[in-house]
Amino acid sequence: MPRNRRPQDRETKSAEIVAAAATLFADVGYEKTTMAAVARAAGVTTTTIYWYVEDKEALLLAVLDHLLATILGDLEQLVDRSPTDQLLWIVERLQEQSRLVTTVHALATTSEAVGAWHDGFHELTDAMLAEGLREVGVPEERVPAMTRLGVFAIEGLLMHPLPPQEQRAVLELLTTGHGHG
Amino acid sequence: MPRNRRPQDRETKSAEIVAAAATLFADVGYEKTTMAAVARAAGVTTTTIYWYVEDKEALLLAVLDHLLATILGDLEQLVDRSPTDQLLWIVERLQEQSRLVTTVHALATTSEAVGAWHDGFHELTDAMLAEGLREVGVPEERVPAMTRLGVFAIEGLLMHPLPPQEQRAVLELLTTGHGHG
DNA sequence: ACCTGAACACCGTTCAAGT
DNA sequence: ACCTGAACACCGTTCAAGT
Numbered sequence: 001m002p003r004n005r006r007p008q009d010r011e012t013k014s015a016e017i018v019a020a021a022a023t024l025f026a027d028v029g030y031e032k033t034t035m036a037a038v039a040r041a042a043g044v045t046t047t048t049i050y051w052y053v054e055d056k057e058a059l060l061l062a063v064l065d066h067l068l069a070t071i072l073g074d075l076e077q078l079v080d081r082s083p084t085d086q087l088l089w090i091v092e093r094l095q096e097q098s099r100l101v102t103t104v105h106a107l108a109t110t111s112e113a114v115g116a117w118h119d120g121f122h123e124l125t126d127a128m129l130a131e132g133l134r135e136v137g138v139p140e141e142r143v144p145a146m147t148r149l150g151v152f153a154i155e156g157l158l159m160h161p162l163p164p165q166e167q168r169a170v171l172e173l174l175t176t177g178h179g180h181g
Numbered sequence: 182m183p184r185n186r187r188p189q190d191r192e193t194k195s196a197e198i199v200a201a202a203a204t205l206f207a208d209v210g211y212e213k214t215t216m217a218a219v220a221r222a223a224g225v226t227t228t229t230i231y232w233y234v235e236d237k238e239a240l241l242l243a244v245l246d247h248l249l250a251t252i253l254g255d256l257e258q259l260v261d262r263s264p265t266d267q268l269l270w271i272v273e274r275l276q277e278q279s280r281l282v283t284t285v286h287a288l289a290t291t292s293e294a295v296g297a298w299h300d301g302f303h304e305l306t307d308a309m310l311a312e313g314l315r316e317v318g319v320p321e322e323r324v325p326a327m328t329r330l331g332v333f334a335i336e337g338l339l340m341h342p343l344p345p346q347e348q349r350a351v352l353e354l355l356t357t358g359h360g361h362g
Numbered sequence: 363a364c365c366t367g368a369a370c371a372c373c374g375t376t377c378a379a380g381t
Numbered sequence: 382a383c384c385t386g387a388a389c390a391c392c393g394t395t396c397a398a399g400t
Binding site: 228 | 394
């Protein structure tokens with residue numbers, strides 16, 4: 001048996017478990033997803049999961065980390081696009097994961113680890129949005145408040161699906177300072 | 182035994198159960214609050230709760246309804262204040278209940294009933310905010326988008342506590358169209 | 363009508379035992 | 382090192398039995 005076969009397998013199986021959890025969390029929701037269901041979807045026993053992950057919350061964090069890494073990876077392909085385009089693309093991606101977004105918010109106050117993840121995520125997206133605003137020519141002293149408002153708007157759109165035109169109207173109001181014409 | 186004693190008692194005890202649940206939901210969170218804990222706090226047996234309420238979710242809805250009624254009741258005292266003042270006052274009240282806010286969002290997609298409550302709540306707050314914007318002189322065609330953005334900002338502030346000055350900066354940017362000076 | 367103790371189903375997690 | 386079946390603790394909920 002080759003020396004490096006085990007680690008390979010370990011990563012593969014771990015990835016399968018995380019992938020199964022990601023799908024179920026997005027479809028059924030975190031709270032309603034059973035560890036047994038994750039195990040079934042991943043083709044292992046329930047107890048096996050605990051060999052790869054400390055508990056259900058750690059599984060959630062693994063899913064979040066994987067998701068974030070995937071999004072950031074795909075984003076590299078879009079470096080040449082405008083910051084606004086990049087942001088809109090992120091919104092689309094997160095919209096598919098709105099259940100996970102609300103779950104993170106719900107657990108952020110209760111769980112130290114999820115709270116830390118949430119803070120880290122916002123540091124990243126805040127910085128990205130601020131950068132975009134500066135590139136668009138927003139004066140420096142307005143950047144912080146606009147960044148906040150922008151993030152709030154994005155989260156709001158994630159959690160309250162709106163018809164495309166209304167969604168667009170909100171984002172236009174946000175960026176240009178006046179609603180549609 | 183007087184004819185009307187029972188109904189009185191029933192309402193009292195029901196109110197005690199809902200009050201106990203409201204406190205625990207706000208402090209510990211909905212998911213982490215045990216029906217046994219609610220019962221203990223209300224001075225009844227766990228099973229007794231099920232005489233007054235169908236299940237845990239119905240208990241949540243009772244808490245939400247009571248909270249909303251209380252807030253709207255108190256708001257009557259402030260009719261002479263400006264819409265902005267009224268809104269700020271509501272934000273403060275909801276800020277004490279941010280756990281409940283995230284819980285509603287988390288369950289809104291899963292539960293029909295919570296989803297309906299959430300929609301009703303937004304209809305109400307959206308209408309209030311729109312009214313306030315009109316009174317402040319916002320042109321009619323900008324009202325819808327600004328209302329949306331305003332609600333998103335408020336929810337954002339509820340879920341991401343900010344230092345007072347930054348909170349103020351966001352609200353000012355929202356209402357005046359430019360950040361602090 | 364209202365309340366209860368005992369019991370049930372379900373779920374996250376642990377553990378002793380296997381390979 | 383990795384995996385499992387059996388068992389445990391906990392929780393929402395039900396039910397037969399009481400007043």
